[in-house]
Amino acid sequence: MGSREEIVAAAAKVMREQGYAHATTKVIARTAGYSEAMLYKHFRDKTDLFLSVMAEELPALGAALAELTADPGRAPLRDNLVRVARLGLAFYLEGFPIAVSVFSSRELLRSHRERLGEHGPHVLPAAVAGYLRAEQALGRIKASTDVEAAASMLLGACFHQAFLATFEEREPADRADRLADVLLAGL
Amino acid sequence: MGSREEIVAAAAKVMREQGYAHATTKVIARTAGYSEAMLYKHFRDKTDLFLSVMAEELPALGAALAELTADPGRAPLRDNLVRVARLGLAFYLEGFPIAVSVFSSRELLRSHRERLGEHGPHVLPAAVAGYLRAEQALGRIKASTDVEAAASMLLGACFHQAFLATFEEREPADRADRLADVLLAGL
DNA sequence: CCAGGTAGAGTGAGTGTTCACTAACCCAAC
DNA sequence: GTTGGGTTAGTGAACACTCACTCTACCTGG
Numbered sequence: 001m002g003s004r005e006e007i008v009a010a011a012a013k014v015m016r017e018q019g020y021a022h023a024t025t026k027v028i029a030r031t032a033g034y035s036e037a038m039l040y041k042h043f044r045d046k047t048d049l050f051l052s053v054m055a056e057e058l059p060a061l062g063a064a065l066a067e068l069t070a071d072p073g074r075a076p077l078r079d080n081l082v083r084v085a086r087l088g089l090a091f092y093l094e095g096f097p098i099a100v101s102v103f104s105s106r107e108l109l110r111s112h113r114e115r116l117g118e119h120g121p122h123v124l125p126a127a128v129a130g131y132l133r134a135e136q137a138l139g140r141i142k143a144s145t146d147v148e149a150a151a152s153m154l155l156g157a158c159f160h161q162a163f164l165a166t167f168e169e170r171e172p173a174d175r176a177d178r179l180a181d182v183l184l185a186g187l
Numbered sequence: 188m189g190s191r192e193e194i195v196a197a198a199a200k201v202m203r204e205q206g207y208a209h210a211t212t213k214v215i216a217r218t219a220g221y222s223e224a225m226l227y228k229h230f231r232d233k234t235d236l237f238l239s240v241m242a243e244e245l246p247a248l249g250a251a252l253a254e255l256t257a258d259p260g261r262a263p264l265r266d267n268l269v270r271v272a273r274l275g276l277a278f279y280l281e282g283f284p285i286a287v288s289v290f291s292s293r294e295l296l297r298s299h300r301e302r303l304g305e306h307g308p309h310v311l312p313a314a315v316a317g318y319l320r321a322e323q324a325l326g327r328i329k330a331s332t333d334v335e336a337a338a339s340m341l342l343g344a345c346f347h348q349a350f351l352a353t354f355e356e357r358e359p360a361d362r363a364d365r366l367a368d369v370l371l372a373g374l
Numbered sequence: 375c376c377a378g379g380t381a382g383a384g385t386g387a388g389t390g391t392t393c394a395c396t397a398a399c400c401c402a403a404c
Numbered sequence: 405g406t407t408g409g410g411t412t413a414g415t416g417a418a419c420a421c422t423c424a425c426t427c428t429a430c431c432t433g434g
Contacts, residue, residue, distance in 0.1 A: 003383080003384085017293075018292075018293055019290055019291050019292040019293050019295075019296070020207075020208075020290070020291040020292075021207075021291040021292040021295075022292060022293070024418080024419070024420085025419080025420060025421080026418085026419085026420095034384075034385090035384065035385045035386080036385090036420085036421080037384075037385060037386085037421085037422075037423090038383085038384060038385080039420095039421090040420095040421065040422075041382095041383080041384080045420080045421080046420065046421090096290075097290060100287040100290045100291075101290075101291070102354075103206055103207070103284060103287045103288075103353070103354075104206050104207040104208040104287075104288070104291055105205070105206040105207075105208040105209060106204075106205055106206050106209070108206075108208075109206070109354070109356070113354065113355065113356075120354070120355070121350070121351060121354060122351055122355075125347070145369065145372070146365045146368060146369050148365070149344070149362060149365040149366050149368070149369040150369050152344045152347065152348065152362070152366065153340040153341065153343065153344040153366060153369060153370065154340065155343075155347060156340065156342075156343035156344035156345070156346060156347035156348070157336070157339045157340040157343035157344070158343070159343060159346060159347040159350065160312075160339065160342060160343035160346045160347065161339065161343070163308070163346065164308060164309055166290070167289075167290075167296070167300065167307070167308060168300065168307070168309075169296075169300075175336060175339070178333045178335070178336040179336050179339065179340060181333060181336070182332065182333050182336040182337050182340060182370075182373050183340065183369075183373060184373070185332070185372070185373030185374075186369050186370060186371070186372030186373025186374070187372075187373070190409080190410090211392085211393070211394085212393080212394060212395080213392085213393085213394095221410075221411090222410070222411050222412080223394085223395080223411095224395085224396075224397095224410080224411065224412080225409085225410065225411080226394095226395090227394090227395065227396075228408095228409075228410080232394075232395080233394065233395090
């Protein structure tokens with residue numbers, strides 16, 4: 001891992017463990033094991049570094065989720081829902097402390113949004129809704145079901161639980177089964 | 188409205204509109220129409236001010252939601268669910284930009300959590316679950332339904348939608364009906 | 375085989391600016 | 405004439421960021 005990646009990883013670590021306010025150039029540099037000046041060899045300014053953190057540390061699990069939902073109809077519907085819920089929770093749990101940093105400033109928010117373009121946070125519910133629609137086409141979900149609302153509730157519950165766990169600084173209980181069961185009853 | 192309340196309101200306004208990073212003592216004071224020194228007549232330090240913002244600006248709608256769910260069995264179940272979803276979205280929409288500020292620093296997070304005590308953010312899902320349980324006792328919801336998971340999904344969807352709307356700086360669509368319908372199908 | 379040159383990784387010691395916060399003071403009203 | 409609401413004019417500390425520099429590894433002509 002080169003110095004650039006070490007710095008991005010250090011910034012993500014500090015943001016996760018200490019919060020945005022403590023993610024100063026000094027702390028990030030010390031965590032990465034470099035001098036402050038080194039940050040500016042790789043990044044134009046601090047915003048540039050933060051945008052790189054968002055872009056490079058967040059999407060890993062998002063891709064896993066997208067891949068997971070690309071294969072409808074194979075495993076039992078309930079199993080798929082449970083796996084979506086588990087991956088969703090893991091993703092939001094890891095991403096939440098970093099993602100909230102973006103709200104600390106309107107400029108950072110706008111820059112990040114522009115940088116994401118069509119790959120914003122709405123793609124996750126859209127991907128799950130797309131998966132549910134495929135299941136619907138296979139007849140495993142009622143034709144009358146509102147798949148977008150269903151996807152929104154399943155992922156929303158994960159997101160909310162990630163928020164609560166981060167707020168209370170505790171491990172979240174695994175409620176993926178219970179969520180899947182309640183949702184399944186209505187599908 | 189006394190100077191203290193004006194300052195708290197100004198701090199909330201700045202946090203909502205500009206983000207935590209811009210919520211400096213100077214900007215807050217200017218927004219409130221007072222000098223910086225005035226802040227320190229009312230609040231020991233900036234953390235004290237922020238904790239007051241959290242405590243005084245956030246719970247209004249939370250109380251409304253708690254009151255709403257205190258009266259099960261009267262209106263049709265679907266109407267109640269729709270109202271819960273609408274109030275939940277309105278609450279999270281207003282509270283999200285302020286609430287995320289608390290994650291900018293671990294100390295602020297801990298102080299806020301300690302100050303909240305048993306009145307933390309988990310009370311909302313708990314209140315909704317309690318309401319659903321009452322409906323269950325009245326026989327309007329199946330006995331086998333997991334009311335906590337159901338409450339978590341309904342509010343979670345609202346929370347997630349508030350996050351997306353805040354991130355994209357747009358008004359959210361009103362999807363309360365659609366959420367209620369999907370949930371209702373499984374209850 | 376090695377002196378001399380060079381490029382890139384990395385740093386120490388600052389810069390000006392902005393931050394939260396405070397001491398001392400003002401002034402109108404009872 | 406004192407008290408309470410309010411301000412002016414700062415303070416040291418911390419901030420993002422920069423400049424001039426060193427060190428090391430590698431290359432090249434003789």
